[in-house]
Structures are given as structure tokens and as C-alpha cells.
Amino acid sequence: MIYNWFYLNPRSGVPLYLQLKEQLKMAVAGGVLKPGDRLPPVRELAAALSVNPNTVARAYSELEREGLLSSEQGRGTFVRAAEPLLGREERKIQVQGLIDRVLVEAFNLRFTPVELQELWGERLKAWETRLQRGKGEKGNE
Amino acid sequence: MIYNWFYLNPRSGVPLYLQLKEQLKMAVAGGVLKPGDRLPPVRELAAALSVNPNTVARAYSELEREGLLSSEQGRGTFVRAAEPLLGREERKIQVQGLIDRVLVEAFNLRFTPVELQELWGERLKAWETRLQRGKGEKGNE
DNA sequence: TAAAGTGTATTAATGTATTAATACAATAAT
DNA sequence: ATTATTGTATTAATACATTAATACACTTTA
Numbered sequence: 001m002i003y004n005w006f007y008l009n010p011r012s013g014v015p016l017y018l019q020l021k022e023q024l025k026m027a028v029a030g031g032v033l034k035p036g037d038r039l040p041p042v043r044e045l046a047a048a049l050s051v052n053p054n055t056v057a058r059a060y061s062e063l064e065r066e067g068l069l070s071s072e073q074g075r076g077t078f079v080r081a082a083e084p085l086l087g088r089e090e091r092k093i094q095v096q097g098l099i100d101r102v103l104v105e106a107f108n109l110r111f112t113p114v115e116l117q118e119l120w121g122e123r124l125k126a127w128e129t130r131l132q133r134g135k136g137e138k139g140n141e
Numbered sequence: 142m143i144y145n146w147f148y149l150n151p152r153s154g155v156p157l158y159l160q161l162k163e164q165l166k167m168a169v170a171g172g173v174l175k176p177g178d179r180l181p182p183v184r185e186l187a188a189a190l191s192v193n194p195n196t197v198a199r200a201y202s203e204l205e206r207e208g209l210l211s212s213e214q215g216r217g218t219f220v221r222a223a224e225p226l227l228g229r230e231e232r233k234i235q236v237q238g239l240i241d242r243v244l245v246e247a248f249n250l251r252f253t254p255v256e257l258q259e260l261w262g263e264r265l266k267a268w269e270t271r272l273q274r275g276k277g278e279k280g281n282e
Numbered sequence: 283t284a285a286a287g288t289g290t291a292t293t294a295a296t297g298t299a300t301t302a303a304t305a306c307a308a309t310a311a312t
Numbered sequence: 313a314t315t316a317t318t319g320t321a322t323t324a325a326t327a328c329a330t331t332a333a334t335a336c337a338c339t340t341t342a
Contacts, residue, residue, distance in 0.1 A: 015300060029248040041318055052302045057319070068249050073319040074309025084250055091250045092260070098243045099264045105239055107170040108209055109225055109232045113269050119233070120261055123240045128254050156330060182288060193332050198289070214289045215339030 002040065003048045005032055016051050020059040028068060028079055030130050035081035039069070042077075143181065144189045146173055157192050161200040169209060169220055171271050176222035180210070183218075 006023050008016050027033040039045070042060065046053040060077050063069040067084030071077040084091065106116050147164050149157050168174040180186070183201065187194040201218050204210040208225035212218040225232065247257050 017300080025245050025249050029245040042320095043318080053319095054302065055300085058300090061320080066249075071319060072309080073307065074317070076309095076318065086250070091252070095243070095247045095250060095252060095257070095260060096264060098246055099261055100268075102236070102239045102243055103264060103268050104166055104170045106236045107268070107272070108166055108207075109227070109236060111232070111236060113265055116236070117265065119236060120240055123237060123244060124254055124257065127241075127244050127248070131248070131254075158330080183290095184288080194289095195332065196330085199330090201289085212289060213339085214337065215287075217288065217339095 002027075002033070003045070006045075006049060008049050008051060010051075016055045017058040017062070020049070020056065021063060024059060024063060025068065029127070031133065033079050035079050037079045039077045039079070143168075143174070144186070147186075147190060149190050149192060151192075157196045158199040158203070161190070161197065162204060165200060165204060166209065170268075174220050176220050178220045180218045180220070 005027050006020060008019050010016065012019070024033070024039075033039070039060070040048070042053045042056040046056045049056070060069055060071055064071050064077075067086060068080055069077055070080045086094070103116070111119075146168050147161060149160050151157060153160070165174070165180075174180070180201070181189070183194045183197040187197045190197070201210055201212055205212050205218075208227065209221055210218055211221045227235070244257070252260075
């Protein structure tokens, strides 16, 4: 069951819809949800997570705006198979911005470029193997 | 003048104190502000930026809590010279978390590990040279 | 010691975000 | 066609964040 991949904590301080968005992104990035997969209906997932359907709807719709999902009224919500909405150059700029912010933070935490390079390598490899693992499988178990 | 390194936009949607925090971090990470340097008094910087002194005070105090600055009542606020407050392991975990978030975002934007590796290398090098440049200089011009 | 310069704390005004309740609209199934 | 299923839009209640006004406390300097 795909539900088991999600867990919301109302007392964490992090908004429910943001927690869900984050976990949905993880599920897609990690291969648990694959392009074309259908997500649970808003009411169903909302019931399973004990939140208002609007909360799930907001997570879905924001992820649609960000190009990760695709919602069709009356049909359902799906993981987008095609390229995201943004163009190649725009996406690159966005990722660059993210990387720059990490670098600034890390330098302020007194990390050296060499240490950072090592840490980055570690994490990238970890995600690569995770993506590899989730390659052959199908469906939402 | 150090003031020239800061610019706040009240209509950007981003809170003023966050804009200032970000720019202060950049100034330190990039070597414009060096350990031991004194920052402008809250009232003075506030006047220069046309905001309430509390806004500057908040930026300063949060950066103090984060270990980047050090404020002393009656004396002023300075760039912290010593190691940050967090321990080595804690800092590593924090940076790892930041990196992971970038990776998730990037994968969802359909970047491949190879592309990411390249982009990361570019940005890291860019910051390295920037840090190098700001090494010999002294004071706030 | 008085005055000026500095960061800090308290309170209030205002805007924004979050969540829920409810009704609407489009599609699919019968 | 009718009903069930699905996403969407509107509104309201509530809490939180942001900024400003103002007074306070500590340090330096004359």
C-alpha cells in the first residue's frame, strides 16, 4: 500500500500539506512512485491520513503547478511522465540556486570545499543506488 | 561602505529580516565580512535600509543564535571568529539534510546524477575562487 | 558621573498562512 | 440518463508571522 509511505504529524510545526508534498516528492525521486502511476483520490488519502481533503488537494495542486504531478478532474491524479513544465534552462537555474544556498550554509558552518565535495559524493551515490533499486518494479504494491 | 552590500525589497514577499539574514550570510561566506569585523549598529543599518531597527535586530539575533554573529549589549555586533556552536557531527547532519533536499528537488526536475555532478562542480569552483579573492583584504572599505 | 551609543525586551497592529466546511464541476461506470 | 467518483473553488475560523512603537539595560566616552 502506498499509504504506508506517508506519515503526517500535526504537532511538528510543519504544515500538513508541506509534509505531504515533501513525502510525495521523496516517493517520486526515490522511485516508489513512477511516472504514470496513479495517486490515491484526495478524499481517500485524506481519510487514510486523518486530514481534511483540502489538505491533500493542496499538496496535489501545488505539485502539479511545479510540474511533478498532473491532475484531471473526474479522472484522478498521476505522476507526470513527460518532462516537467519548465524549460531546460529554467530548471538549471533553479537547481543552481538550490546548490548555491547549500554552499553558503555549509561555508558558514565552516565546511571546507574538500569536505563538501566528499559529503556530496556520498549523498549522490546513496540516491543513485536508491534509484537503481526502484527500477524494475511496477505498481503501488 | 558595507551598506552597499545590502538591499531590501519590501514588496518581494520575502520578509525583510530574512532578506537581510541571507545577505549577511552571503557577505560572511563570500569573505566580504571577516571574522572579528564589526557590523553597523542596528539603528544605523536600519536607517540606511529604511526599516525599523527591530528588523535589523532580529536578523542579528537570529544569526547570533545560529552561531554566525556575536552581539554584546552596549558594544556592538561582530562576526564570530571562533568555531560555530554546533558540534562537528551535528553540522555534518545538517549539511547532509540540505544536500538531500537539493537532490530530491533536482531528481524531480528530471536531472540525472551526471548532470548534477557537473553542476555541483561548477558552483563549488565558483565559490572557491570567490573565497580566495576575499582573502587578503581588510576592513569594510 | 553624565551623556551618547549600543543591544534587548515588551506590546500592539497588521497581514499572511493553514486548515476545515461546504458547494461546484467534470468524468466514469452502470 | 443517472449515480458515483473525482478534482476544484469559495468562504470562514484560527493561529502565526511580521513589523513597528516604545521603553529598558548595558558599555563606552567625555
